[in-house]
Amino acid sequence: MTWNQTAYSVGVEEFDAAHRKLLAVINLILLAESEGNLETAQMAANELLLYTKEHFQQEESWMRHQGYSALADHAKRHEEMTSEVLAFRIELRGQREEVLSRLKTHAPRFKKWLFDHIVRYDKMYASLATKGRD
Ligand SMILES: [Fe+2]
Numbered sequence: 001m002t003w004n005q006t007a008y009s010v011g012v013e014e015f016d017a018a019h020r021k022l023l024a025v026i027n028l029i030l031l032a033e034s035e036g037n038l039e040t041a042q043m044a045a046n047e048l049l050l051y052t053k054e055h056f057q058q059e060e061s062w063m064r065h066q067g068y069s070a071l072a073d074h075a076k077r078h079e080e081m082t083s084e085v086l087a088f089r090i091e092l093r094g095q096r097e098e099v100l101s102r103l104k105t106h107a108p109r110f111k112k113w114l115f116d117h118i119v120r121y122d123k124m125y126a127s128l129a130t131k132g133r134d
């Protein structure tokens, strides 16, 4: 799955950039998994947590500023996703072989997770961003 501007743009350039950055980190985790490179996977998982937290905070503060009515629900989904990344990082600790097999099972779901969230929830605030532009 690659970036498709028409399908995934939320109308806020800064957030599109953050989503592309998250996708790049997830792709790095998947690549590291396919190469059996645990150290890179662990490093990328740390970055994923960092970027996820940063992006969610920025999105929520923007939505608050815009008076977005679905903010509470959206923030709850962000919280669930953050917990998943935290759990994933814990899964990357332990015996090398075990960790690599857990990585193989769990890493691919992050891509789906990101795109599902963008298409189902982030796109819902896109109308706020484009409102008043035309
Ligand atoms: Fe979001």
Ligand SMILES: [Fe+2]
Binding pocket: 015, 019, 055, 059, 118, 122
């Ligand atoms: Fe987002």
